[in-house]
Amino acid sequence: MAVPLIQQLRVGAYVVKQRIKGVKKYPLVLMLEPLFRCNLACPGCGKIDYPDDILNRRLSVDECIEAVEECGAPIVSIPGGEPLIHKEIKEIVDALIARKKFIYLCTNALLLEKKLHLFKPSPYLTFSIHLDGLEADHDRAVDRKGVFQIATRAIVKARDAGFRVNVNCTLFDGAQAEDVAAFFDYGMSLGVEGITVSPGYAYERAPDQTHFLSRQKTKQLFRNVFRLGKGRNWRFSQSTLFLDFLAGNQEYQCTPWGNPTRNVFGWQRPCYLLGEGYAPSYKALMAETDWESYGTGKYEKCAECMVHCGYEATAVMDTIAHPMKALKTFIKGPELDGPMAPEISLENQRPAEYIFESNVQKTLTQLHAEAEERARGRSDAA
Numbered sequence: 202m203a204v205p206l207i208q209q210l211r212v213g214a215y216v217v218k219q220r221i222k223g224v225k226k227y228p229l230v231l232m233l234e235p236l237f238r239c240n241l242a243c244p245g246c247g248k249i250d251y252p253d254d255i256l257n258r259r260l261s262v263d264e265c266i267e268a269v270e271e272c273g274a275p276i277v278s279i280p281g282g283e284p285l286i287h288k289e290i291k292e293i294v295d296a297l298i299a300r301k302k303f304i305y306l307c308t309n310a311l312l313l314e315k316k317l318h319l320f321k322p323s324p325y326l327t328f329s330i331h332l333d334g335l336e337a338d339h340d341r342a343v344d345r346k347g348v349f350q351i352a353t354r355a356i357v358k359a360r361d362a363g364f365r366v367n368v369n370c371t372l373f374d375g376a377q378a379e380d381v382a383a384f385f386d387y388g389m390s391l392g393v394e395g396i397t398v399s400p401g402y403a404y405e406r407a408p409d410q411t412h413f414l415s416r417q418k419t420k421q422l423f424r425n426v427f428r429l430g431k432g433r434n435w436r437f438s439q440s441t442l443f444l445d446f447l448a449g450n451q452e453y454q455c456t457p458w459g460n461p462t463r464n465v466f467g468w469q470r471p472c473y474l475l476g477e478g479y480a481p482s483y484k485a486l487m488a489e490t491d492w493e494s495y496g497t498g499k500y501e502k503c504a505e506c507m508v509h510c511g512y513e514a515t516a517v518m519d520t521i522a523h524p525m526k527a528l529k530t531f532i533k534g535p536e537l538d539g540p541m542a543p544e545i546s547l548e549n550q551r552p553a554e555y556i557f558e559s560n561v562q563k564t565l566t567q568l569h570a571e572a573e574e575r576a577r578g579r580s581d582a583a
Contacts, residue, residue: 203395203436205324208303215275226458228274229514232473234464235260239283243343247404258465262292268463271483280307291319298325305329313355322363329367334384360392367438370398373412378425385435395438399509402474419507420449424537441531443516449541454496459514471495473510498545501553
């Protein structure tokens, strides 16, 4: 089973509780980024393009716990950067397991074999290992030969040690359905619990801007992949209706508050993919963000997005609202031959705003001021 029963029950109970309480906007997954530093420089990544002063910043264990408790989401995804670089990652994971949070530790696995002894197998901990295809495709996606071999070796070692392991796969323009199907077969042969699959998001700071999928290409690619998947028993760590959305059968808007992000800047508006400013607290993020100004058809940067961190929460809420539709799709699989759901018009979307540089400069100014204050303190003490 891709998602353990205890996790399904806990998350289901959490969602029902929010609905009974009349909460309209609530988080499902906290994206906790304790650092931006990474040991890879993938061409499709927009998360590591910062000056060293920012790449060297870390969230402390206390800051991570504070974010988790303030947010209250039942699931915590720990991406980055590369979280295994963080010297206190064991303490962070242990603290969240003690609070019975379901953790997806997202890693490129380059350090996993070396650091596996830091962790203990638990139904609350899943290693979500980044693989974007078979060896040639993945090593090209991360721009380094040999990474696929290291990652797959780490998967086998982690599985042998009793850990839950998931594969996190991002697809880009040019992906061939037959190759994706062969990769899914390979993932199943590794014995992983499931695969999380999503089209890449066109980060404005990604070095390679030419290989992101459009929504139309995404839908056709997934229809072709799922057609090849009939009878092959692939397991996905995603809801049935999200997969149906990828196949073009659901007209969804994203739910950015479903996956709020806390990183070294603060609480990121509006989601993990867009850095449109930062809030000092989760409460401020929820109260002060103009959520209606984001999403496909509303904002240029959201035009082609179909990423799971924006739409999985929408699919989960649709599943709860329409359980029979979800059950029917689960039994029959996504529709692969009929007309696709109407595409959202982009006619009235507002133009993109570019504030990356001002965010970086604001943080650098703050860091330099803090450094000067510490220096003055040391001088006064002397």
